Amino acid sequence: MSQLFIAEDISNAIEKYGDMVRRICFLGLRNNADVEDVFQEVFLQYFLNIDFFNNEQHQKAWLCRVAFNKCKDINKSHWRWKMVSINNLEIPCESAEQSNLMTAVLQLPAKYKEVIYLHYYEGWTIPEIAEITRQNPNTVYSQLKRAREKLRKGAGEI
Amino acid sequence: MEKFIKYLDQVRADEKLKEKTKAFILSTHTSQQRSATTAKSKSGRKGSYAVMKSVGLVASLVFCAVIGIGGYTYAKPVSYVSLDINPSVELGINALNRVVSSEGLNKDGQGLLQEIRLKNMLAENAVQALVQEIANKHYISEYGTSVIALTAQANDEQKAVQLQDRTRDRVQQVLREKNLECVVYADCVSLELRKQAKEQGFSPGKFRLIGILQALDPSITVEQYRNAGVSEIIVKAGELLASVDNGAAQSGEYERNRAMITATAQQIMNMEQNQNQNQNQVQNRNLPDNQVQEQNQIQEQNQIQNQTQTQAQDGQEQGTSDSGSQDPNANSNGTGGSTETGGNTGSQNGRR
Numbered sequence: 001m002s003q004l005f006i007a008e009d010i011s012n013a014i015e016k017y018g019d020m021v022r023r024i025c026f027l028g029l030r031n032n033a034d035v036e037d038v039f040q041e042v043f044l045q046y047f048l049n050i051d052f053f054n055n056e057q058h059q060k061a062w063l064c065r066v067a068f069n070k071c072k073d074i075n076k077s078h079w080r081w082k083m084v085s086i087n088n089l090e091i092p093c094e095s096a097e098q099s100n101l102m103t104a105v106l107q108l109p110a111k112y113k114e115v116i117y118l119h120y121y122e123g124w125t126i127p128e129i130a131e132i133t134r135q136n137p138n139t140v141y142s143q144l145k146r147a148r149e150k151l152r153k154g155a156g157e158i
Numbered sequence: 159m160e161k162f163i164k165y166l167d168q169v170r171a172d173e174k175l176k177e178k179t180k181a182f183i184l185s186t187h188t189s190q191q192r193s194a195t196t197a198k199s200k201s202g203r204k205g206s207y208a209v210m211k212s213v214g215l216v217a218s219l220v221f222c223a224v225i226g227i228g229g230y231t232y233a234k235p236v237s238y239v240s241l242d243i244n245p246s247v248e249l250g251i252n253a254l255n256r257v258v259s260s261e262g263l264n265k266d267g268q269g270l271l272q273e274i275r276l277k278n279m280l281a282e283n284a285v286q287a288l289v290q291e292i293a294n295k296h297y298i299s300e301y302g303t304s305v306i307a308l309t310a311q312a313n314d315e316q317k318a319v320q321l322q323d324r325t326r327d328r329v330q331q332v333l334r335e336k337n338l339e340c341v342v343y344a345d346c347v348s349l350e351l352r353k354q355a356k357e358q359g360f361s362p363g364k365f366r367l368i369g370i371l372q373a374l375d376p377s378i379t380v381e382q383y384r385n386a387g388v389s390e391i392i393v394k395a396g397e398l399l400a401s402v403d404n405g406a407a408q409s410g411e412y413e414r415n416r417a418m419i420t421a422t423a424q425q426i427m428n429m430e431q432n433q434n435q436n437q438n439q440v441q442n443r444n445l446p447d448n449q450v451q452e453q454n455q456i457q458e459q460n461q462i463q464n465q466t467q468t469q470a471q472d473g474q475e476q477g478t479s480d481s482g483s484q485d486p487n488a489n490s491n492g493t494g495g496s497t498e499t500g501g502n503t504g505s506q507n508g509r510r
Contacts, residue, residue: 006184006187007180007184010180010183010184011176011180014171014176014179014180015176018170018171018175018176018179019169019170019171021171022169022170022171022175023166023169026166026169035175036175036178039171039175039179040178040179040182040183043179043183044182044183044186047183047186047187091165091168091169093165094161094164095161097161098161098164098165101161101162101165102161102162102165105162116162117166120159120162120163121162121163121166
């Protein structure tokens with residue numbers, strides 16, 4: 001691969017999936033330095049495995065999975081887990097309800113956040129999510145259910 | 159959920175982040191090209207994590223092993239010194255010549271150990287401190303105890319002898335400083351004998367002396383001397399030696415201690431005489447100042463006597479090292495490990 005081709009490929013991928021990865025980072029991380037780390041790591045992994053993808057769907061699912069896992073890796077650090085508190089949201093909310101909802105989402109455990117994001121934002125069906133996260137579809141169902149219950153408890157309506 | 163989607167829509171990767179990431183990946187790519195193929199460095203990256211993990215694991219294992227082995231060698235006593243005065247005390251000494259355990263072998267000894275800390279001291283210093291404490295508590299003068307039996311125990315004969323010599327020097331030093339008159343009977347035994355003694359509930363030094371008594375007079379039982387003082391045993395041994403000493407049965411295990419015992423028994427008897435004299439004088443005069451002076455004079459006399467006796471002993475020890483023979487007069491205080499087995503059979507023969 002020539003240098004130029006690679007540069008183009010990477011910038012295409014970043015343009016295409018950058019926002020998505022950034023959103024996952026937003027959900028998973030509470031620290032700008034970490035966001036930057038994970039963002040770069042995810043695309044580095046993408047670049048290193050560039051020959052491995054079958055189609056676009058596969059690519060996207062793979063990136064989602066890698067991004068969530070990187071976030072989990074970072075949060076695994078006990079130090080971070082203890083040190084980092086939930087800051088204010090980086091983007092101001094339109095209403096109090098939205099603010100409540102976002103806070104509730106961000107306070108969910110990582111696995112629930114993942115399902116909520118994949119299902120509601122990316123619009124994947126539950127069998128698809130099960131495939132991405134390599135879980136039993138029934139597990140995903142119950143995770144989604146529990147996540148919704150928690151959100152209802154935390155923010156009222158969803 | 160629309161609010162959620164709406165909100166997330168606003169979250170976007172800014173251009174700065176994108177540019178940075180591009181630059182980062184390209185720089186990684188070029189550096190990878192420089193170093194190796196993509197696949198290789200990919201596995202290298204993954205590998206480096208695994209390597210780091212395993213290196214950490216190995217390092218921690220090594221650390222644990224070092225701490226464990228080091229701690230074990232430090233904490234494990236390899237040799238022992240036991241002191242039998244009235245308080246009997248045994249010190250466990252590790253390979254670095256430090257006291258790692260201390261045990262009182264009778265009530266007085268246990269009480270004594272509760273008052274002083276000996277752990278981690280050098281063996282000689284610990285013995286010195288012990289004897290000082292014992293002297294301060296007037297065990298030596300008041301209770302009429304006139305013998306300090308010092309027994310070094312180690313697997314290695316040479317080590318035991320070294321330990322014995324070093325500690326004996328310190329004991330004598332303390333006695334000189336405190337101006338006390340006391341017979342120091344130093345001996346060394348093997349760890350096996352120590353084990354036997356422990357099983358029967360004796361201090362090793364005493365057990366050995368009783369063993370010697372038994373060698374001299376087979377009718378003596380261990381139990382007879384369970385509560386006897388060391389000095390008593392030595393005097394008895396000295397008497398027995400004197401009675402047996404007819405030239406015929408003069409080899410055997412006890413033989414190695416023969417000269418020492420005879421000398422010690424003699425010293426003890428001298429001292430007892432002196433003590434009796436002292437007591438008489440005290441009774442006669444009831445004058446403390448004079449008494450002290452008298453005592454001092456007598457102690458000086460005793461010292462002179464002891465010195466001459468020690469010199470005689472030294473002469474005998476030299477005789478052993480030179481000739482290594484089984485001549486009764488040329489035996490020392492139990493240092494000749496090589497002759498032990500021969501000595502044993504010899505003693506049995508002698509008795510028959």
